[in-house]
Amino acid sequence: MSPVPIHLAVEDDLSEWVLRRILHDRPVSYAVGPVFKQRGFGYLKKQCSAFNNLARACPVLLLTDLDSRSCAPELLEDWLDGPRHPDFLLRVAVR
Amino acid sequence: MHFTQLKLKNWRNFTRVELPFRDRIFITGPNASGKSNLMDAFRFLRDIAKTGGGLQEAVTLRGGLAKLRCLAARRNPNVEIEVEVRDGRGDNETLWRYGIGLKQESRGMRRVLLSYEKVWKNDILILNRPDQADESDDLRLTETHLEQITANREFRPLAEAFQKILYLHLVPQLLKFPQLANRDVAGDDPFGIKFLDRLMETPEKTRRSRLRKIESALRIAVPELEELKDVRDGKGAPHLEAVYQHWRPNAGRQREDQFSDGTLRLIGLLWTLLDGDHLLLLEELELSLHTSIVAKLPDIIWRMQRARKRQVVVSSHSIELFSDRGIAADEVALLKPHGSEGTEVTLASDKESIRLLLQGGMTIAEAVLPMTAPDSVSQLTFFD
DSSP: OOOEEEEEEESSHHHHHHHHHHHHHSSSOEEEEEEEEOSSHHHHHHTHHHHHHHTTTSOEEEEEEOTTOSOHHHHHHHHOSSOOOTTEEEEEEOO | OEEEEEEEEEETTEEEEEEEOOSEEEEEOSTTSSHHHHHHHHHHHHHHHSTTOOHHHHHHHTTOHHHHBOTTSSSSOOEEEEEEEEESSGGGOEEEEEEEEEEEOSSTTOOEEEEEEEEEETTEEEEEESOHHHHHOGGGGGSOSTTOTTTOGGGHHHHHHHHTOEEEOOOHHHHHOGGGSOGGGOTTOTTOTTHHHHHHHSOHHHHHHHHHHHHHHHHHHOTTEEEEEEEEOTTOOEEEEEEEOOSSTTOSEEEGGGSOHHHHHHHHHHHHHHSOSSOEEEOSTTTTSOHHHHTTHHHHHHHHHHHHTOOEEEEOOOHHHHTOTTOOGGGEEEEEEOGGGOEEEEEGGGOHHHHHHHHTTOOHHHHHGGGGSOOOGGGGGGGO
């Protein structure tokens, strides 16, 4: 089976490599395309709608952390102003 | 004259390119993806058409046909270049197309020969080589009709458009210290060695008017600048002099060898934009310039080229340059290397993922530059 193309959106190099490692351990093979990476979660939050839109063409896996928030669903609600595309995989590392 | 399309086959990094051209094109891609080589297709046509140039010299300058042919190409196919050029507008418009194919003899003298040379004027084929004369004397195929004034009469405007293509990669150190370089071999002077001579050879009225325009654009970058003028020293050698704000009268005067690299590069760039109206190729525009200036360059270029209607091709990977909201997705050519398969060239507007990101609110820089990073798939093997 040909590799599944996927885009990554992360805060830093460490998050990128964590995602790459997770994808590597999956039984399916992935072809990681462009990685959207700028320091901090501010960039990811600002571009969340763009990534959600991009998911219409290709799966997007975004990794962020809770920062000062108390729970992940609150963050998801705050970051997305519309319905999440099923191929936009927004993952939050929790404490 | 405006170039409206470039087609390449087996040229340098590219097995196949079909790129429509707007009034300005920004080329971006990772290092060694072929940004300069894409521009070199235009320089190659200029080297054929220029006075004293020619096909054989243009090929030799580049180390022979083997160096020009794309490594990803299978067997030894032809190298082909085709351009479409629009002359005039509306009822006076003429649409030219020029195409050449090159091949090398597989034995004997291994000469580089034309496999074809074709010219279309308004879609009518007016030159179609090889013709009968070529077939009876294949030495003729070592030269294009483009380079011969006795043979290019029917498409002279096209030959002139090629001759006047200008490539610029200004090196501030050579502008400051022209004696460092060999002026005789500088040829078309892409590095700016003869820039000051050219400036001073321009009629005074035109020169002063351009310097005033440059002065006002420069103030955006260098707010302390009060005046930019041309002067000659005691030996008659030309110099540029800038007057800066300074608390001591007459203390704030500088000549070009005291200018900062960025100021000099910017002056050279602005002058060139005002000097001539043919295709201008600008390499690595952002070098030596502060990021805040680079961010304003697309706007400055647009203002300057609007006056002269000069078509500009720019190569860059500067995030600041591409952050300009005025850059449209169909003005950005994206180079993506595919290892041994060569480099793919697409307009950003033709990529669905970029269109979706732009619709989602990203700038061209935010959407395009991550796409030009080298393929990282192989890095997964780090974990093996």
